[in-house]
């Protein structure tokens with residue numbers, strides 16, 4: 001039996017106000033090369049200065065992952081050449097990281113964390129296959145990164161994705177990063193090897209720069225098959241660094257480990273070491289916000305939600321707070337959750353919205369639920385209104401008014417529609433009266449169609465029952 005041995009290195013882009021060593025803003029989507037200065041452009045002689053906000057975020061993540069915050073840590077230069085790094089070295093932490101040890105639970109298993117360290121991001125390169133048409137965007141250069149390095153405790157692609165999902169939730173709850181993989185705010189390198197029972201593998205394949213859960217999952221599956229083939233032929237896979245092609249879902253060779261760079265690390269002479277007192281660590285610990293596991297527990301205890309529903313709602317801090325804000329105005333937690341986990345999510349997918357881009361406010365969602373309770377709008381129209389609210393952010397009353405969606409409860413109006421429906425199906429009336437009572441739903445459907453969905457179906461059904469009974473007694477007379 002062979003076992004997968006997987007370790008992850010995750011780069012998390014911090015959403016500090018400024019970059020790690022200069023005053024340039026940290027922003028996503030700005031015109032390229034507009035957020036730059038001599039420091040993050042790597043001019044010779046430009047002096048970096050430390051952003052304390054990034055250190056604080058590192059300590060927060062370290063504490064959330066139960067790590068040991070180091071009272072003394074420092075930066076080093078990692079020397080190598082690449083077009084995204086004009087100064088020829090990256091400022092990072094190597095020998096003395098900010099956080100050592102720690103763990104993150106995935107269900108009942110602990111995945112140990114080796115270290116968390118601070119470093120600067122490089123510029124962003126866009127090129128197609130070669131370096132002839134190269135675009136370099138220095139807006140990204142110098143953005144603070146936290147790198148989380150796990151021990152090789154992960155044993156399947158599912159566990160890898162679960163670890164990343166939980167880590168992403170934690171950074172979102174802490175508010176230290178958007179965690180958006182699609183924007184490169186969370187990037188993952190995966191170290192994959194196969195071991196025969198009990199033996200530690202003597203090689204390591206690293207797949208670099210994965211930017212979706214799917215590519216993490218698929219690259220592990222591909223490597224599992226590729227490495228098995230080597231081992232089946234009694235060959236040892238060669239230690240190397242590989243890339244992953246999203247289209248073919250295959251990994252490909254980037255460079256051999258044997259020719260790995262000697263980075264010649266040495267302490268960064270232009271920056272002071274980081275000193276953190278135990279009091280500072282305690283003060284940050286006391287101010288940590290609620291984390292996903294605590295939120296889930298609270299949702300179960302305070303609102304009586306099942307573990308599955310509490311899990312889904314606590315998956316994001318934004319969703320959790322949307323739920324609680326709605327509940328403060330409409331105190332039926334289960335009804336709110338049912339809408340959120342069904343139609344609300346369906347609409348997010350359907351219109352390619354996110355929790356942040358959808359436009360419905362909790363106060364308007366609560367009004368919609370109250371309107372539905374009053375029976376003045378049908379459940380089907382409720383769903384239609386929800387869609388419009390999420391897309392356009394209008395109040396439910398506005399939508400009901402402009403689309404004439406008020407449910408009709410007036411018996412005179414309902415009877416007029418019922419008459420029209422009955423007149424259309426004389427034969428079916430006799431079928432009903434012969435004892436096939438379930439045909440009534442067909443009549444209700446017809447009335448709803450005639451009324452363009454405005455008739456209150458519950459009232460229509462009860463009036464139809466009376467009418468059809470009356471007709472049969474009329475006949476019997």
Ligand SMILES: [Zn+2]
Nearest residue numbers: 022024037040
């Ligand atoms: Zn700068």
